[in-house]
Amino acid sequence: MLLKADGITLKHKRLEREIIPLGPNQIEVEMGEVPIEELRLDPTNPRLAFKIHARELTDPTQKELQDLLWEDPDVTALRRSIAATGGLIEAVIVQADGTVLEGNCRLTCIRKLDEEAKQKDPRWRTIRARILPPGVDRRTIDVLLGELHIAGKNEWTPFEQAVQHDSEGIQGSRSCGDVSAVEELHQREDSGVQAHGGDLRAAGTG
Numbered sequence: 001m002l003l004k005a006d007g008i009t010l011k012h013k014r015l016e017r018e019i020i021p022l023g024p025n026q027i028e029v030e031m032g033e034v035p036i037e038e039l040r041l042d043p044t045n046p047r048l049a050f051k052i053h054a055r056e057l058t059d060p061t062q063k064e065l066q067d068l069l070w071e072d073p074d075v076t077a078l079r080r081s082i083a084a085t086g087g088l089i090e091a092v093i094v095q096a097d098g099t100v101l102e103g104n105c106r107l108t109c110i111r112k113l114d115e116e117a118k119q120k121d122p123r124w125r126t127i128r129a130r131i132l133p134p135g136v137d138r139r140t141i142d143v144l145l146g147e148l149h150i151a152g153k154n155e156w157t158p159f160e161q162a163v164q165h166d167s168e169g170i171q172g173s174r175s176c177g178d179v180s181a182v183e184e185l186h187q188r189e190d191s192g193v194q195a196h197g198g199d200l201r202a203a204g205t206g
Contacts, residue, residue: 005030005133008096011038012131022144027136031091033126036114039098039107041065047072048104069108079109091128093144101132101141 005017005028012032020027041062043052051068052060060068069075082088088110092103100107107127114124132141 002026002028003133003135004028005131007134008131010094010096010098010131011035012129013126015128018130020144022140025140027132027140027144029093029130029132031128031130034094034098034129034131035126036107036111036124039092039094039100039127039129041069041104041107042099042101045104065104066108066111069105070112072105075105075108078105079112082106082109083113087123088128091130093130093132095132095136095141096134101145103127103129 001024002019003025008030012030012034015031015033017028017030020029041048043049043060043065048065048068051071055068057064088106090103090106092106093101094103095101110124110127114121117124119125
């Protein structure tokens with residue numbers, strides 16, 4: 001069954017569409033340039049969820065979520081790598097409502113670069129994203145991201161894998177899965193070694 005990328009209302013500049021195979025189903029996603037103001041970091045991201053719990057935060061703001069990710073040395077290294085290459089190699093994955101499913105660290109880095117440029121550098125005003133159609137359910141998203149992180153290119157830590165397993169079928173949780181731009185460094189992200197420039201299809205996603 002093909003779930004088409006129709007009904008996407010998230011503000012973006014359309015680039016192309018592509019199809020992601022997922023078992024017996026296929027999901028059509030829309031690749032586009034999305035203004036960073038339209039996107040939201042995901043508090044159910046395993047690393048963020050752990051930090052939120054440890055700090056006993058309730059309903060954290062986007063700024064608080066960004067600050068939590070920015071504490072991670074791997075994220076600051078990722079920012080340097082993205083700055084060095086002038087942009088992202090691998091697009092983030094977002095829901096139709098703008099929630100970042102895959103790429104929270106990348107979005108944090110782009111936001112930081114945009115702040116440093118005082119919103120005057122067009123490279124950091126938008127981010128390339130694969131936008132899922134509105135009809136993708138939570139279970140399908142969990143499978144999509146589980147294929148990527150547990151069986152695919154971007155490894156989660158054992159803790160993050162446990163969070164994912166525990167949450168499947170209930171709420172689900174996502175990992176940063178961000179990528180950096182110099183191929184060796186591009187394999188460093190939240191859990192220490194993840195990819196910024198991997199092939200979405202090679203892992204079942206991005």
